[in-house]
Amino acid sequence: MTPLLAFFRIRRLFMGYRILIGEIEHEANTFSKVPTTLERFRAGALLLDDEIPSARRGTRTALGAAFEAAEKFGWTLSHPLAASATPGGVVTKETFEQLCAWFLADAEGCDGALINLHGAMVAEGCEDPEGEVLARLRTVLGPGAPIVVTLDLHANVTEKMAANASALIAVRTYPHIDYYERAWQGAELMDRALRGEIRPHTVIAKRPMLRGLNYGRTQSGPMRELLERGDALEASGKALVVSVCAGFTRSDIYDVGPSVTVTADGNTTEAKRIAEEFMDYAWETREFNSDTIISIAEAVERAKAGEGSVGKPLVLADDSDNTGGGAYGDGTNLLRAMIAADLQNAAFHAIFDPAAVQDGIAIGVGSKGRITLGGKHAPEMGGGPLEVEALIVSITDGHFRCNGPSFLGGGAWRSFGPSLMLRVGGIEVVVMSTREQAVDLAQLISVGIDPFHCATIALKSSHHFRAAFEPIAREVIMVDSGGMIGSAASSKAQYHHVRRPIWPLDNI
Ligand SMILES: [Zn+2]
Structure with a gap:
């Protein structure tokens, strides 16, 4: 055992667990010609360290829940960054690296992470920034540390995200009004994992779909049906978490599109079967659209x-x-x-x-x-x-x-x-x-x-x-007023980087 690790173990005995919390939120429309810079984050929210508790404590947000959970479970928190910018163009390389540097600066020595990411960010030279953040975080925290992530349900979830997170918990409402509840769900999971009661692992299923699940509308239709089935599986104990993401279509990246991730305790064989079955249904209902x-x-x-x-x-x-x-x-x-x-x-x-x-x-x-x-x-x-x-x-x-x-x-x-x-x-x-x-x-x-x-x-x-x-x-x-995400401006020819074949660009 290294002296540093020994120090952290001894500190935990007296101070409880140290948990990294934080937030990086951005949804990239790769067709926008306006790059997303640090200025764009400053115009949204860019809070560092001690600026965060006063801004988020007591709010019904993911971070608001994390602060409450820390009090309940006796965690010491590291809260280096809360950053969010309005959806826009690709995040510049310098911006992404600066966000990562802030986010990970205090990660060493943390016993786990309970963080909020959007899941549909794209950065210059990196199609999967959330996967990259989680991979870097996993390297710092080590293979056994619980990393629990709340996501937007428009996340374009990747294998890299699922592999490096212990649990991915997407919101279940669109409009998204349950970040607080999902973060609390993540906190309970974190507590169980820290106490050694569970060992959460997450698997993912996707289909060759650019869009589907009624763009994520949760009021009715296939998204609603899958969310209810997921809730039932969680309630019965057959899965720790079932997350259904509709994806974000205005993103010309390989991993675009709907996904289902399932988090299980230990063995993931049944979780994989559930995820595949859910995505079969998403594929069958891909044409469903409730809005005129x-x-x-x-x-x-x-x-x-x-x-x-x-x-x-x-x-x-x-x-x-x-x-x-x-x-x-x-x-x-x-x-x-x-x-x-x-x-x-x-x-x-x-x-x-x-x-x-x-x-x-x-x-x-x-x-x-x-x-x-x-x-x-x-x-x-x-x-x-x-x-x-x-x-x-x-x-x-x-x-x-x-x-x-x-x-x-x-x-x-x-x-x-x-x-x-x-x-x-x-x-x-x-x-x-x-x-x-x-x-x-x-x-x-x-x-x-x-x-x-x-x-x-x-x-x-x-x-x-x-x-x-x-x-x-x-x-x-x-x-439809003819804006950039209206029907006239959207065409198959715009997409160059998505995996092919993919529906509805290809006849499959
Ligand atoms: Zn969303």
């Missing part, structure tokens, strides 16, 4: 017909310019159509355009002026710049406290950078300095929009908005 997406013209026509409604808004969700899927978030086609239709009592969230925010600040609250919005990143998609005559109603620093339940909901503070709300005719438009999707009512309320009394609310989001906005909506309509 309509044109801008039809959506605005329906909004116009209901603009006299008071009390419950019609929600128009623009799937194609969803920044949550890595789109640019500055498309203007839908807003242009809403203005042309002279919609009344309507709200629009949002145009990502830091320069337009500064222009609005120059005009000043209470003043009117001409301002050009969005359309800068890819004017050929989603609409080019839109010039409007607007009244600047409010300017904020972008901070708001989440109402929840999505993401960091339940009291956490977030900021989308300098933001403003301007009024064009009967439409209140949010313009912001950070590329983010609409998932929380506070995003509107914080700039002065009352979502409860709008007749129409237009949002840029595929599905996450539903947790907060569906309960207040009289109806939800999905719209």
Whole structure:
């Protein structure tokens, strides 16, 4: 035994186990031309060491659960990094290496790790950054240390991730509102593993599928069915964890696509059989799609017909310019159509355009002026710049406290950078300095929009908005405004690195 190892063993006798907790969250849309840098993480969340407890303790997040679990089980924590950035382009090599350096700096001497990773990050020169992080962590902690990982259900899970983690626990809700519960599940598993009660190992099954499982929608359909079957297997003790991931399709990497991972105690033969059986079902149901997406013209026509409604808004969700899927978030086609239709009592969230925010600040609250919005990143998609005559109603620093339940909901503070709300005719438009999707009512309320009394609310989001906005909506309509993840912009020819053959690119 080395003196260092002897030191750690003796310390454990007096201080309990030392556990590494932390978070690296990013979903890479490899088709985006905007690279994800450290600045993008700073604009999202980039917390180091002592900044983390005050920001995450007491929140219903994965890290919030980890702090509570540490108190319950008497762990000493090492918490070097909590980093998350809005989905966007590939993470630069320097950024990835810096995140790894922070994340692993304190790992030596830890008895285990309970960490939160997205699972669909891509870095320059590395298609599987989460697998790489876990491999490096495994090297530091050694083969016997429990490494328990919570994941987004849009993770593109790899063999390397399954081989280096003891357990992979994907969230089971989309919108994702159960990170806290999943991290607690991981903490219980960690405690059992540390006490030698179980030896968790994880296996994975995949099929030649680019997409499937209804894009991960958990309300009904094959995803819901598999999640329920997984819950039953866990409850019966036949598996420690069953995780079903839909994958993230806007990622041109070899390991893209849905997966099932099963964590077993010791022998993994039965776990492998379960994972394969689940993926057989995912393959059989691959065509299932529960959402209908309509044109801008039809959506605005329906909004116009209901603009006299008071009390419950019609929600128009623009799937194609969803920044949550890595789109640019500055498309203007839908807003242009809403203005042309002279919609009344309507709200629009949002145009990502830091320069337009500064222009609005120059005009000043209470003043009117001409301002050009969005359309800068890819004017050929989603609409080019839109010039409007607007009244600047409010300017904020972008901070708001989440109402929840999505993401960091339940009291956490977030900021989308300098933001403003301007009024064009009967439409209140949010313009912001950070590329983010609409998932929380506070995003509107914080700039002065009352979502409860709008007749129409237009949002840029595929599905996450539903947790907060569906309960207040009289109806939800999905719209394609021509943005980068819409149907017109997506083609088979874009993919060069996915494994082949793969459905639906190939006829199999
Ligand atoms: Zn997700």
